[in-house]
Every structure is written in C-alpha cells, then in structure tokens.
Amino acid sequence: MDKRIFPPPTKVKSKIWENFGFYAKPDSQTLDMSHAICKNCKIKVKYSGNTTNLSLHMSRHHPDQPALVAAGRPSSSTYLSSQKQPTMPDAFISKLLPSSQRSQKITNALMRFICQDLRPYSVVENNGFRQLLHECEPRYTIPTRQFLTETAIPRLYDEVKRDVLLSLSSAQRVSVSCDAWTSRATQSYVTITCHYISPQWELVSHVLQTRVMFENHTGANIADLLNDVMHEWGIKDKDPVLVTDSASNMAVAAELAKLVHVRCFAHCLNLAAQRALKLPKVSRLLGRVRSITTFFRKSTIACHVLHEKQKVLGLPEHKLMTDVCTRWNSAHDMLERFVEQQPAICAALLSTEVRKNAKDLWTLTEADITCAEDVIKVLKPLKLATHVMSEEKTPTVSIIAPLHAQLSHGTQIEATDSAVTREIKIAVTGDLEKRYDREMPLLNMTSALDPRFKELPFLKEENRQEVYTKMAMEASQISLATTYYESTQELQVTYKHPDPASQTEAVKRSARSRARRKRSVLAEDEVGLWKCATIDLMSDEEDGIVGGVSGWIVRPPSFRS
Structure with a gap:
C-alpha cells in the first residue's frame, strides 16, 4: 500500500512543489522534510531547504512536465538551453557607463523626445524603440521608466525652469494667457502661457504651468492661481496683460488680480457665429445636412456610389464633411462642401443601391439650397477673420480693432438681403457690439502703433484724433x-x-x-x-x-x- 504524500507547507511558493510532497514521520503527524517525494515516480529527493535538487530531478526524469521553475528562476539546463549564444561582435562590445559623455547626451536627447513629443514613459519598454536605439548605439543602456519618472525628467524640468526664469528676467512687459480644460479622464486643468519680446526683438512663448485644479472655477480661485504663478515666475512686476476667453469667471479673475484683460478675439468670433447657427432656420438646415453627410460617412456602398457620381458629373472628388459642435467653422465647411457636391449627392441618393438603405433620407429642396448659400455667404467674413487670427505667425492685439470694425460694417442690413441673411446679420452684430466695450480705447491705440493700421481708417475723424491725443x-x-x-x-x-x-x-x-x-x-x-x-x-x-x-x-x- 502506497504511503500518503502530504502537500508541502504553505510558506513555499515555487511552482515546482506542484510535483513534490512529503511523507509523515512514523507515529507522528509532522512531516519528514529531509526528503521530498516526487508525485510522478515516488522517488525520494534530498531536500536541503532549496529547490535545486527538485529542479534537477524534474529536468532529468520528467522533462515533459510544465512545472520546471524553482525559486522563481528556471533550472540550469532549461536556462542554458533558452539562452542565445552572443555573436563575436556582441561579446566584445563594452557597455557605455551612465556617467560617460556619450551616454548622458543620448539620455538627454531621449528625455527631450519624450517631453517635446508628449510620449509616455512606457516608450522605453517598446520593442521597436529599443531595437532602434540598439541599432543607433549598441553600447547604450536604455534607462528604466522609474529612472525617467523619479530622476531624469524632474532634473530636466529644473534645468528648463532655470533657463526660462533667466529669459523672463530680461523681459520688460509680458502677456499671460490662461485657459481651463478637461482631460479625457475627467480631470480639470488650467494652463498658463507667457509671451514677451526678447532683447533681440523676437516673440518668445513659454508654457509656464499646466496645473490640476480641483476647486471650483470661480473668479476668486483663478485669481489666486494667477497670483501664485506670477510670483513663482517673477513676472508680477512686469505689468502683465491677461488674455483669456470671454467667460465671466476669467473677467472676474482679471479684475481681482488687477490685470489688464483682453478677451480672445477668435473666441468672440466663435460665440457670434454659434449664436447665428442656433437660429431656427439655420439649425434646421444644419440638421438635415448633417443627417445626409453622416449617412454617407457610415455607408461604404453610398460612399462608393457618390465617388462614381462625382466622376460622371466632373465634380471634385472631395469627401463630405460633418460639423463638430465645438468648432463653428466646421458647420460652414460642411455646408460649403454640401453645396459643392449637391448634384452628386442627389444622384447618389436617387440610385437604386443607395435607396434600399436610405429610405428616410431626402435631398434638400430648392429653398434649402438657397438658404445654405445665404448662410455660407454671410458667415464667410467670420471664417476669413478666424483664419487671419490663426495663420499669423506673430498675432498682435493691434489687429482686433480693424477686424472688429470690418465685421461690424460687413454685417449691416441691406435691402437685397434675404430673411435668413437678415437674421444672421442681426445675431452676429448684436453679439459683436457688446464685446470689447471697455478694451476698445486700448485696442485702438495698439492699432495706431501698428504701421499697417496707424492711419486708423476704420474710425471716424473725431475718434481718430482722440486716439492720437491719448497716445501722445x-x-x-x-x-x-x-x-x-x-x-x-x-x-x-x-x-x-x-x-x-x-x-x-x-x-x-x-x-x-x-x-x-x-x-x-x-x-x-x-x-x-x-x-x-x-x-x-x-x-x-x-x-x-x-x-x-x-x-x-x-x-x-x-x-x-
């Protein structure tokens, strides 16, 4: 009769014990741990407190068993068989010391790659990236994520911060932009950026901080944050000007922090355009166009038929566009592209293969097409103004007053305007007129200092002389x-x-x-x-x-x- 093999104590963790146990001592309930018993062949194996003998027994007598791991490492025979013999060039390559100049130069380049390209720290663990660095410099030892997180990146931050502080010390005046945003993980952040003219007359910009803000985004809390940042970076005494969106909390924050406040003109244009897009006629038109463009984007058959109709009709082979609620100009682009492709869209929707999957879709009526053309025409100046503000390499505050005046003049009601054109102009004009009431004297003065607008042609003569007098x-x-x-x-x-x-x-x-x-x-x-x-x-x-x-x-x- 076979003796009973008892399992080993629970303190042992190696997987090798799945194949071994112990006999009990005669006339005792304690285990005889001088020899381990193989469960496969019932052979006694000398046990001395480690699993070396057990691993050797398994590798020699039971190589087909999966549990060949002893004390968290493979057996000697398995370990040797799994190792690839190094080649002659690799055998004689000496690794670079971390303190060597070459190694430090590569590490600095790696840190800047991660920071400037916003790469995750885990990039140093990717096989492709490691292979790339090995091909470039086989002697280099890639740092770990822990080293980057706790040592390298904080050290680089301190170095860059010292350089930015030194550069800021030479600036006479600075401009500070502040914006709050929410990440995909639903965490609220506030980013603060600084802009100034260097002694070499170059426009310099630095992102000073992106800070998590758990408090409510009230004007008082934002003002406290701005004061802390300005004191930390030594720009409080440089008469900073704050540039933000048109949110009321930002205006309150600027007032509490005693800063000159200029609202972002591009954001004001967005608000004016969004107000026009919410008109009932325009909203209904956008909804109908959006449903058609969404159908073509989701249906491969409809997309293929549309492509064929574009070729037959000689139209540009452009894809249809769908608007994004946070970008008003995407609605303008969607309507513009839809009107351009209207013949091909109509022909595709009337085709048999498309009608089977689009029974509830109908092309726009003649009145809808006319309405779309009017919307495109009246919103075109706002899109051009947005591009002017976005494309300029060194945008200055001096361009706000001329653009504001030009848009106000361009949205005046004319006798030939259609009903929807009148409604859009009234909505845009009403929104733009209430912007920059307090800032307009400052904006006019900045335009007078700009050689492009120094004659102030957009102002009346009395207002022009008033600006020149104040400038003097x-x-x-x-x-x-x-x-x-x-x-x-x-x-x-x-x-x-x-x-x-x-x-x-x-x-x-x-x-x-x-x-x-x-x-x-x-x-x-x-x-x-x-x-x-x-x-x-x-x-x-x-x-x-x-x-x-x-x-x-x-x-x-x-x-x-």
Whole structure:
C-alpha cells in the first residue's frame, strides 16, 4: 500500500512543489522534510531547504512536465538551453557607463523626445524603440521608466525652469494667457502661457504651468492661481496683460488680480457665429445636412456610389464633411462642401443601391439650397477673420480693432438681403457690439502703433484724433533715450514723403523742441511725425542686416510690429 504524500507547507511558493510532497514521520503527524517525494515516480529527493535538487530531478526524469521553475528562476539546463549564444561582435562590445559623455547626451536627447513629443514613459519598454536605439548605439543602456519618472525628467524640468526664469528676467512687459480644460479622464486643468519680446526683438512663448485644479472655477480661485504663478515666475512686476476667453469667471479673475484683460478675439468670433447657427432656420438646415453627410460617412456602398457620381458629373472628388459642435467653422465647411457636391449627392441618393438603405433620407429642396448659400455667404467674413487670427505667425492685439470694425460694417442690413441673411446679420452684430466695450480705447491705440493700421481708417475723424491725443499723453509719461526720428536715422530706414510740407514742418518742430528741452522727447511732435511718415514695409527676404541681425527683429516696436 502506497504511503500518503502530504502537500508541502504553505510558506513555499515555487511552482515546482506542484510535483513534490512529503511523507509523515512514523507515529507522528509532522512531516519528514529531509526528503521530498516526487508525485510522478515516488522517488525520494534530498531536500536541503532549496529547490535545486527538485529542479534537477524534474529536468532529468520528467522533462515533459510544465512545472520546471524553482525559486522563481528556471533550472540550469532549461536556462542554458533558452539562452542565445552572443555573436563575436556582441561579446566584445563594452557597455557605455551612465556617467560617460556619450551616454548622458543620448539620455538627454531621449528625455527631450519624450517631453517635446508628449510620449509616455512606457516608450522605453517598446520593442521597436529599443531595437532602434540598439541599432543607433549598441553600447547604450536604455534607462528604466522609474529612472525617467523619479530622476531624469524632474532634473530636466529644473534645468528648463532655470533657463526660462533667466529669459523672463530680461523681459520688460509680458502677456499671460490662461485657459481651463478637461482631460479625457475627467480631470480639470488650467494652463498658463507667457509671451514677451526678447532683447533681440523676437516673440518668445513659454508654457509656464499646466496645473490640476480641483476647486471650483470661480473668479476668486483663478485669481489666486494667477497670483501664485506670477510670483513663482517673477513676472508680477512686469505689468502683465491677461488674455483669456470671454467667460465671466476669467473677467472676474482679471479684475481681482488687477490685470489688464483682453478677451480672445477668435473666441468672440466663435460665440457670434454659434449664436447665428442656433437660429431656427439655420439649425434646421444644419440638421438635415448633417443627417445626409453622416449617412454617407457610415455607408461604404453610398460612399462608393457618390465617388462614381462625382466622376460622371466632373465634380471634385472631395469627401463630405460633418460639423463638430465645438468648432463653428466646421458647420460652414460642411455646408460649403454640401453645396459643392449637391448634384452628386442627389444622384447618389436617387440610385437604386443607395435607396434600399436610405429610405428616410431626402435631398434638400430648392429653398434649402438657397438658404445654405445665404448662410455660407454671410458667415464667410467670420471664417476669413478666424483664419487671419490663426495663420499669423506673430498675432498682435493691434489687429482686433480693424477686424472688429470690418465685421461690424460687413454685417449691416441691406435691402437685397434675404430673411435668413437678415437674421444672421442681426445675431452676429448684436453679439459683436457688446464685446470689447471697455478694451476698445486700448485696442485702438495698439492699432495706431501698428504701421499697417496707424492711419486708423476704420474710425471716424473725431475718434481718430482722440486716439492720437491719448497716445501722445501716454508717450509723454515714458522716458525715451532717443526719439523715433533719431531711431530711424540710426537704423538707416527709408520712408516715403506723401506730404513734403507737413513732413518738413514736423521735423523742424521736433528739432526745435528737442533743442529747447535739451533733447527730451516731446510726445506731440513724435506722434505728428509718426502720423505723416509712411513706412516702406519690406518683406523678410528684402530686409537688410542691421548690426549683424536681420532688420525686422531689431527695429523698435513703434516702427514695425
């Protein structure tokens, strides 16, 4: 009769014990742990507190058994058989020391790759990425995720922060933009960005912080956050200007933080357009078009038929577009593309193979097409203004007032306007008129300082003179080392003389004033000279070199924006 094999104590964790146990001592309930008993062949194996003998027994007598792991590692025979013998070049390659210059250079490049391209830390564990680095530098040892998370990336952050603080210390004025957003994980964040002009007259931008905000997004909480960030980065004393969206909490935050507040013009355009898109006639039209475009995007048969109809009718082979609720210009693009492809859409919907799956879809009526054309036409200026604000490499606040005035003028009611056009113009005008009431004097002054708009053609004569007078008052409070005229002479900038008499008189008056006041700047004379001088704006390719630097970045802001 076979003796009973008892399972090993629960403290042992190795999988090898699935094949071994112990006999009980004679006349005792305790286990005889001097020898382990193989459950497969009932052979006694010497047990000395480890599983080496057990693994050897399994590998020699029972190699077909799956449990060949002892103490968390494979048996010696299995381990040796699983190892690939290194090649001769690999055998003689010595690994780079982490402290070596080459290794540190690669590690720094790896950290910047992760940060600048927003890659996850787990990229260092991807087989393809590891193979790429091995091909580039076989001697390099790729750091672990823990090293990147706890050591490398924090160190890089400290280095970049020191560089940003040093760069910010040279800025005279800064602009701060603030925006709140929600991640896919439903966590609320606030991102704060800083913009300023460097001593080399280059526009510099830095994302200072992206911080989790668990508190309510009230104006007081946002103001406290802004004050903390400005104190941390040393920009509180640089008269920062806050640029945000048109949310009321942002306006309250700017007031509590005592900051000059400018609302994002692109966001204001979005609000005005969204108000127009919510009109009953426009909303109904968008709903019908959206249902048709969605059907074509989901049906492979309908998409194929549409493609064939485009070829037959000689239309551009463009795909239909569906709007996104958060981007108003996508609704304009959807209508524009739909009107372009209307003949092909109508022919595709009337085809037999499409009608079987689209019994509830109907093409638009003649009135709907006319309404769509009117919506496209009246919203076109808003889309162009959005592109102007988005495409400019160095957008400035000086462009807001001209665009605002142009849009207000373009949305005036005309006698030939249709009913839907009138409704859209009234909605857009009503929304734009209530924007920038308090900021408009500042915006007009910035436009007067921009060579493109310095004549302020979008303002009436009395308003234009009021802006120039206020600009002269502001200039009189600023102590300048040299006048505008002297600056242009020093840079050897050419300008045209549309009115030689007034030009000469302005120069003489400015010269007499400087001599009488020991060459101190007289604001009225400088504004007068600025108004009568027509600057010959050259392209970047035509700009000369002034002091070894491209001219467009060394000219003072009163000359070129």
